[in-house]
Amino acid sequence: MWDTLSWYAPSVIALEDTKDRESRRGQRVRKLLDSLGQMAEKTSRVRVARIPKKTVRTAFDPQSKVTKHQIAEIVAAYYTELRFQVPPPRKIWMSEDERMSIFSAVAMAMVVMYGSIYEGEIT
Secondary structure, eight states: OHHHHHHHOOSEEEEEOTTSTTOOOOHHHHHHHHHHHHHIIIIIOOEEEEEOHHHHHHHHOTTOOOOHHHHHHHHHHHSGGGGGGOOOOOOTTSOOOTTHHHHHHHHHHHHHHHSOEETTEEO
16 A cells, blocks of 8 residues: 555545444444554655545535435546446445446545535536
């Protein structure tokens, strides 16, 4: 991981805020994300932005009524190289497509970089 940090030299690492009461992450993932954030802050002096899922949803729609698939479509509209990676809408009996994690990560990065993404305008 440290080789990756030194190669790309990010100024910010965005992680899900697992301390948020709405976080549904298991204990193992919570510990992993907390450890990653602490190690990045101590060793590489990179700012770590811990963002709750609700903040990401609110950045794309103030009423937070946007679905993960809709967020993926908005992200793909901004980053056209991802448009072919948007999976088809999920049926209720289907598990989430593994490609959705790409869009969750990019959406979180967009929130860190731009703040609010609403009605097609990045503010």
